[in-house]
Amino acid sequence: MASGICLFAEHYNNILDPSVAELSSAAHEIKEITGEKIQVILLAAESQPLIEQLKRLGIDEVYVYNTEKDSLFQDDANSQVIAEMLKSITPSGVLIPATVIGRSLFSRVAAKLECGLTADCTELKVGKREDGSYVIRQNKPSYGENVFVTIVTKEGRYPQMMTIRPGVYKPIAIEDNSDVKVIHMDDISFPPSRIGVTAVKPAAVRADSILSAETVVVGGRGVEDEESLKLLKAFAKEIGAAIGGTRPLADVGLIAFEHQIGQTGFTIRPRICISIGVSGAIQHTEGIKDTKLCIAINTDETSPVFNIADYGYVGDAREFIEGYLSL
Amino acid sequence: MKIAALIKHVPVSNDVSVDPDTHALIRANSEGMINPADLNAIEAALILKEQTGGQVTVFTMGPPDAEKSLRNAIAMGCDDSCLITDRCFAGGDTIATAKVLAAGIKHYGEFDLILGGALSSDGATGQVGAMVSEYLQIPHISEIHQVDYEEEAVDKLKAIKKYQGNQFCLQTSLPALLTVCFGANIPRLATLRTKRAAKSKPLAVYTNEDLKFPPHETGLAGSPTEVIDSFEPESKKKAKFISGTPEEAAREIKALIQKEEGRD
Numbered sequence: 001m002a003s004g005i006c007l008f009a010e011h012y013n014n015i016l017d018p019s020v021a022e023l024s025s026a027a028h029e030i031k032e033i034t035g036e037k038i039q040v041i042l043l044a045a046e047s048q049p050l051i052e053q054l055k056r057l058g059i060d061e062v063y064v065y066n067t068e069k070d071s072l073f074q075d076d077a078n079s080q081v082i083a084e085m086l087k088s089i090t091p092s093g094v095l096i097p098a099t100v101i102g103r104s105l106f107s108r109v110a111a112k113l114e115c116g117l118t119a120d121c122t123e124l125k126v127g128k129r130e131d132g133s134y135v136i137r138q139n140k141p142s143y144g145e146n147v148f149v150t151i152v153t154k155e156g157r158y159p160q161m162m163t164i165r166p167g168v169y170k171p172i173a174i175e176d177n178s179d180v181k182v183i184h185m186d187d188i189s190f191p192p193s194r195i196g197v198t199a200v201k202p203a204a205v206r207a208d209s210i211l212s213a214e215t216v217v218v219g220g221r222g223v224e225d226e227e228s229l230k231l232l233k234a235f236a237k238e239i240g241a242a243i244g245g246t247r248p249l250a251d252v253g254l255i256a257f258e259h260q261i262g263q264t265g266f267t268i269r270p271r272i273c274i275s276i277g278v279s280g281a282i283q284h285t286e287g288i289k290d291t292k293l294c295i296a297i298n299t300d301e302t303s304p305v306f307n308i309a310d311y312g313y314v315g316d317a318r319e320f321i322e323g324y325l326s327l
Numbered sequence: 328m329k330i331a332a333l334i335k336h337v338p339v340s341n342d343v344s345v346d347p348d349t350h351a352l353i354r355a356n357s358e359g360m361i362n363p364a365d366l367n368a369i370e371a372a373l374i375l376k377e378q379t380g381g382q383v384t385v386f387t388m389g390p391p392d393a394e395k396s397l398r399n400a401i402a403m404g405c406d407d408s409c410l411i412t413d414r415c416f417a418g419g420d421t422i423a424t425a426k427v428l429a430a431g432i433k434h435y436g437e438f439d440l441i442l443g444g445a446l447s448s449d450g451a452t453g454q455v456g457a458m459v460s461e462y463l464q465i466p467h468i469s470e471i472h473q474v475d476y477e478e479e480a481v482d483k484l485k486a487i488k489k490y491q492g493n494q495f496c497l498q499t500s501l502p503a504l505l506t507v508c509f510g511a512n513i514p515r516l517a518t519l520r521t522k523r524a525a526k527s528k529p530l531a532v533y534t535n536e537d538l539k540f541p542p543h544e545t546g547l548a549g550s551p552t553e554v555i556d557s558f559e560p561e562s563k564k565k566a567k568f569i570s571g572t573p574e575e576a577a578r579e580i581k582a583l584i585q586k587e588e589g590r591d
Contacts (some may be wrong), residue, residue, distance in 0.1 A: 194497075
């Protein structure tokens with residue numbers, strides 16, 4: 001019978017991704033109820049340093065597959081190996097970081113095993129079926145963050161596989177259990193991959209276009225005067241962000257129309273949005289969607305912008321920026 | 328080069344609430360549009376088409392209403408389109424969706440390259456593209472920011488993917504599937520003339536009579552997962568307030584930004 005909560009050990013440059021310690025926390029919550037073992041799947045060219053790091057995450061077993069070379073992004077081949085490993089480990093659940101790596105690799109694994117893959121879970125709960133078997137209730141946001149849905153893997157389908165949004169679970173407190181069982185699975189052959197990595201270089205910060213920028217600073221009425229706008233630009237430069245503005249700024253010609261955000265301007269999907277002096281009328285909030293981190297600075301604590309931001313600071317825009325630039 | 332572009336007809340607005348009694352979704356607006364990242368996939372396809380003298384066929388699986396998005400893709404410059412629609416395909420999870428899409432593509436013909444958007448604006452799983460490539464047994468590179476084609480090379484496709492603050496140049500041979508990130512390029516706009524012309528273009532429609540799946544293999548029945556509940560978040564997003572002097576707030580906000588920048 002399927003048993004065990006299996007984590008995927010994402011790593012880069014011999015360092016485990018911080019999300020793996022978060023997965024272990026989620027797995028411990030499940031283990032407390034079901035009593036299952038916590039297992040880890042590790043695929044690496046050099047596994048030893050990673051195994052040492054895994055020993056500090058309170059896990060029971062590590063299943064290791066040594067690749068001849070680094071196989072990062074070779075998901076046509078990696079997925080084949082992982083599918084074979086899972087067939088032999090037969091866990092009841094597989095937890096994966098919801099990262100570019102996790103999504104890409106495990107989509108293929110799920111298709112190979114036809115076992116389903118729930119994306120970007122923010123909460124896991126354990127339920128019990130009528131026959132006494134446990135089920136992981138997988139909660140995830142949908143339609144931006146407006147609705148949450150609970151998804152389950154259908155009865156009798158294993159493993160229950162899901163990606164977990166990084167940053168939701170706290171990383172597990174360090175637990176020294178050096179008696180982790182290490183199982184090598186090197187009898188699986190590594191299939192040929194048609195993907196190759198030809199070069200790696202530091203990613204260029206693209207702040208030229210507001211549409212593709214990962215970080216955006218948006219100014220509103222609160223930074224309408226030229227002096228404030230100058231500060232806003234310095235702040236954007238400091239954090240490598242593109243500048244956007246709401247309609248009042250475009251109307252008075254302080255920003256170009258190409259930088260106008262909102263119902264009458266562009267809809268942007270940056271990863272990080274810092275909104276300064278924006279009141280947050282719907283015309284503007286409609287323009288920022290799916291932002292992972294939204295921080296708002298405004299003098300009015302009742303401003304609607306604080307209903308859509310993750311973090312808020314009530315204060316003067318200029319004082320805040322001056323404070324930031326002095327750090 | 329023969330290119331397939333996979334698009335999704337998504338709601339214009341994510342303004343969705345949940346009926347407290349039935350837990351059914353209530354949409355403020357039922358209008359649909361092409362998923363934003365799919366516009367970037369279409370643009371990438373059109374650039375490659377111009378470069379190689381190829382043809383772009385756009386596919387979607389969805390309700391009959393999704394025809395509107397296919398016509399818009401044609402108006403942007405795609406050549407043909409195919410609507411995969413059947414009540415028995417409805418309600419599928421990513422696996423059931425990818426399986427049907429892959430079968431539809433295979434039924435239509437052979438393609439050198441398949442492009443799709445990296446994430447949808449509604450479900451945002453980012454999984455369907457990679458799953459389609461698995462069903463078609465071709466390599467894939469997901470969430471790319473740039474794609475280039477080199478006729479002379481063995482591995483004709485070069486793509487750029489970002490990870491851990493680095494830019495990775497990857498290459499693969501054809502046939503392959505790529506998913507394109509939102510903002511990777513600036514999608515061209517349809518004109519009034521091309522929109523009008525797109526209306527009269529033929530459109531292939533595939534139902535399960537064409538794809539011939541056993542009934543238990545598609546849609547809700549063919550999905551390994553199921554949605555058992557939906558609810559609204561306890562508090563609709565409400566900011567956590569940071570207190571202190573501007574300098575203290577700035578320090579805390581700097582840490583938040585750096586933490587987010589470190590994620591992938």
